[in-house]
Amino acid sequence: MSTVSAERQAQAAKQSRQLGTLLRETSSEIVLFVGAIVMMMPFLWMLSTALKTPAEILTWPPRLIPQEATLANFVTVFTTAPFGLWLLNSLILAVVSTLGILLTSSVAGYVLAKFSFPGRAALFTIILATAIVPFEVYMIPLYLAARDLGVINTLPGILLPFVIMSFGIFFIRQNVIASIPDELIEAGRIDGASELWIFGRVVMPLLTGPLSALGIFAFMQAWNQFVWPLLVANSKALYTAEVGLALFQTGFTINFGAVSAGSVISVLPILTVFIILRKQIINGVALSGLKG
């Protein structure tokens, strides 16, 4: 009699535990899902506005799904503004900046990791210390330097601050220390290889992983720049997609649809890269973030 009730009790407890787990899992899933939709909302709204007709954009109440979707805004943004040129400027800036950062980071990172020479520690400290200083702090003197150099309102001027990256140097240095044994470099030297050859043919091929991670970051960083290009580019033809969009939307006649279409297009490259390389990017963030 008592054993039966104990069994029954145990079974009831087990059932309620299972029910509790199910409830908890479901509510967790709901929280995550609703949160994810909220996070995506600005993107969805941007896309929705881009696909709406001018009349529908001005209709209340607003709808997420356009009643009659149109691609006209995507045409307008290229015809009423030199948006194609702005995208090209952004692309040039991002590509050259990425190449510059990869080159300077790999050379400096390697030398700082594998060569001992007087002043090395001081140099590395300076690079780390200046990394803390926000760009906005030294932007005014940098502007004056760019002016003295005669590169205001030119693409090289916009590019100027973005060919080196303190974090890049630090990141490559850590990777060289962790993954390239001294013996490998010594072996090259004993074989009579030049330092340049060792760097190009032995070290660089071993750094493809970290270099591609750094490359993704450099590209995104350059593509997303705003303040500096805004200060340096004075003529419309030199705007980047970011600057062009920001100034385009302050015009007297705001074309919501066209600005949205422009936003969608300017977001697309980074979005595509992110969706393809999501794992690597997130791992990279985790790594760099925790190292500060």
Next chain:
Amino acid sequence: MTSPITRKRWFFAYAALAPILAIYLFVRIIPIGRTFLMSFRNWDLIALNKPFIGMANYLELLKDPSFQTSLVNTTVIAFGIVILSVPAALLVAVLLSRPRKLSAFYETAYFLPVVTSMVPATLAWKWILDADLGPLNQFIGFFGMSPKAWLIEPGLAIFSIILLSAWKVLGYNMIIFLVGIRNIPATYYEAATIDGATNLQRFRYITLPQLRPILLFVSVITVIQSYNVYTQVYVLASDAQGAPGYVVRVLVYDMIENGFRFFRMGYASAEAMVLLLIVMTLTLLQFAFLRERT
């Protein structure tokens, strides 16, 4: 005595570093030094004479209502972003720390704003927050609330900037928390389960204490980054007449206006030094915490 081989290597090291160091000096080190020096001068872009005036710029800042407003607004925004984004990021990270069917989708959805550039992201929010046509007013209307001028009323405009910035940084903070949670030894949780701890207890007594240093790290880094807030304000607050920034004035905005509109670059440099001082203090605090941990 250094051998010829050693010297040859030194030569290579210096030769390789020289051009990089030159760029570094030109775009980073010298400008930082010049900000400091200019902050003690009456540095007008047009005037030929740029006299040394000691602390006068700093003293003027103390009495400048525009600077004070900017400093207060920026501080409110920076801490607001932390308050809004850190707990939410922690919650999402805890829920995501266990593998789920939709994990990839969730990770993408929460992280996407981090990689999106600020201008289009802000533009998207601008329409969501639009007083006349925005879906947010429609949404709060379902709950019987009257429409609000999110971008025009100063308090609400600050809130809007906090909201959008928190949305943007949440995914980054979430990833850092996720790594932290995954680094907590599984044995801790197993032991707690054997002892019959509930999920909430496990969070309260294992996850939270274990994450404390990371929680601090994330909060401080979020504050530091938020002190540079500019793009959001520029895009959100600019109206059809193209007169941005008057609703919500922030430090970088005030600085750029002083420097590039009124050409008072010495004065703007003093503001830049204040920004640097704030960031440095927070960074040093961060280091102190990290040292305490190890």
